[in-house]
Amino acid sequence: MSTTLPARQRPKQPLPKRPRQALRWGATAAGIAAVVVLHALAIQGTEFQPGLLVDGWKGMAAFVADAFPPDLDWEKTLKPGLEATLVTLWIGLLGTTFSVPFALLLAVLAAQTTTPHQAVYQVARAILSFFRAVPDIVFALIFVTAVGLGPFAGVLALICHNTGVMGKLWAEAMEEIDGGPQEALRTAGANRIQQLANATLPMVVPQFVGLLLYRFDVNVRSSLVLGLVGAGGIGLLINQSIKSFQFDAMLTHIIIVLVLIIAVDQLSAFIRRKLAA
Amino acid sequence: MDTPLLSVRGLAKSFGGRQVLKGVDFEVRSGELVAVLGANGSGKSTTLRCVMGIAQPDAGTIAIDGQELDGLPWRQLQQARQRTAMIFQKIHLVPRRTALDNVCAGALARIPTSQSLSPLFFPRSVQQEALECLERVGLADRAFDRVGRLSGGQQQGVAVARALCQRADVVLADEPVSALDPHAAEQVMALLHDLAHRENLAVAAVLHQPDLALRHADRCIGLLNGTMAFDLPSSRLGQAELDTLYAPDRVVAA
Structure with a gap:
């Protein structure tokens, strides 16, 4: 009986050919070709020429040499830099927290599991898409015409843009969590708001806080760029120092920003770790 | 009073052309634990979901304490x-x-939305009542523990207390012990049996373990392809009836 033979002594069965192998190879090759063509087009479209970089390295070297050593004059550079960095941080903070009520409302309306009606869902999604699609820098330029140059315009711009992004992220977080507790409360006779307050929201708190911290991190960096268009903060100082050829002051400001970004990143990582535990 | 607390007659339901329930009749009286048995796809969960109003039955009547639900005004429903x-x-x-x-x-x-x-x-009276409900399931000492820190059996106990706090007298359990280890399953079934007898609740539990049903339930209902296979006191349920549920091919062949 062949079944009594040890596995090694049994006659080897020939390995069957994988089915449709040629087709798969063809599809892979076509995919690679398509990616190569797209990159060729993109290189043309962006005038990507490494040769220019090699030829012009002297300009860069002069620029960097001008920036060293950083200007550490307390009265002239360091103090205003730190103060402006604090403003940047405040813009990012208010832009994040003040958008929470709007983002929460729109997220509830724009999540399949919590929306009261399909029409409301579509409208809420459209509003979120609009706020997300318009860049914060465009919002800043619009608000500058209303409230003038300064950090306030930056805060308003961040509130608008962040509402769109965080609302969408929160809506998706609510759609992804286990809907069981919500169903349990529905069968117990709880109304829609009660289900939301006692099942859905307490279930997503960790995800919500994580996303909020992530957005705070992004918004602090965005408020830097907003400074470039006149919304105050360290971005404005960096812009000014470049325009007046004070590259050593610019470097100081960039170093301060680097420290700020690392601090914010560490803080949000710390809070998220505590929350997960 | 001999009106059954829950009475289901001729319940029918189909999903996408496939008839899942083809006329299910049963009653649950106050003070008894009824086990609903059946193979996967026999319509046990669908029956419970129809009674709860999560699914809409195509035909049949459901009455609670003699009151037919069909045609009731919204408020009374x-x-x-x-x-x-x-x-x-899943608790x-x-x-x-x-x-x-x-x-x-x-x-x-019962709580206004604003509260x-x-x-x-939450009103103090509700919190007081909730504590008493935890007491009734033997978990009053865990009242201020996060549910995530409790064992699976304790969590299901808290879910039972939640049903008590709803002041329900009909409790429907959809595989309440399938996710629990044997010891916890035994405890939860004993709790459900206890509540039915001590507090005169009508309890129906879908189970996948016939031995648990035989030990804890007063009566067993068998569903086979959406129809009633049997409805017997647990003491009279034998292997022959169970075989009709879980090995219908073998019974036909015999």
Whole structure:
């Protein structure tokens, strides 16, 4: 009986050919070709020429040499830099927290599991898409015409843009969590708001806080760029120092920003770790 | 009084052309634990979901304490449904909240919306009642523990307390012990049996373990392809009946 033979002594069965192998190879090759063509087009479209970089390295070297050593004059550079960095941080903070009520409302309306009606869902999604699609820098330029140059315009711009992004992220977080507790409360006779307050929201708190911290991190960096268009903060100082050829002051400001970004990143990582535990 | 608390007649339901329930009849009286047995796809869960109003039956009547639900005005329908509570296989509590807060949530239908936005606002009387419900399932000492820290059996106990806090007298349990280890399953079934007998609740539990049904249930109902296969006191249920449920091919062949 062949079944009594040890596995090694049994006659080897020939390995069957994988089915449709040629087709798969063809599809892979076509995919690679398509990616190569797209990159060729993109290189043309962006005038990507490494040769220019090699030829012009002297300009860069002069620029960097001008920036060293950083200007550490307390009265002239360091103090205003730190103060402006604090403003940047405040813009990012208010832009994040003040958008929470709007983002929460729109997220509830724009999540399949919590929306009261399909029409409301579509409208809420459209509003979120609009706020997300318009860049914060465009919002800043619009608000500058209303409230003038300064950090306030930056805060308003961040509130608008962040509402769109965080609302969408929160809506998706609510759609992804286990809907069981919500169903349990529905069968117990709880109304829609009660289900939301006692099942859905307490279930997503960790995800919500994580996303909020992530957005705070992004918004602090965005408020830097907003400074470039006149919304105050360290971005404005960096812009000014470049325009007046004070590259050593610019470097100081960039170093301060680097420290700020690392601090914010560490803080949000710390809070998220505590929350997960 | 001999009116059954829950009475189901001729329940029929199909999903996408496939008939899942083809006329299911049964009753659950107050003070008894009824086990609903059947193979996968026999229509056990669909039956419970129809009674709870999560699924809409195509035909048949459901009556609670003699009152037919079909055709009731909305307000009265809500009140009647309020008397039925559901226990889920996956428990469906909020792990981050305390046992007490989860039990209070069973009473939400009686709490004004403005007082139910956070457990901090729940009325004291409801919190008191929730604590008593935890006491009745033997978990009063865990009231302020987060549910996520409790064992699976304790969590299902909290879910039962939530049903009590809803003041339900009909409790429907959809595979309440399928996710629990044998010891915890035994405890939860003993609890359900106890509540039915001590507090005169009508309890129906879908089970996948015939031995648990035989030991804890007063009566067993067997569903086979959406029809009633048997409805017997547990003491009269034998291997022959179980074989009709779980090995119908073998019975036909014999």
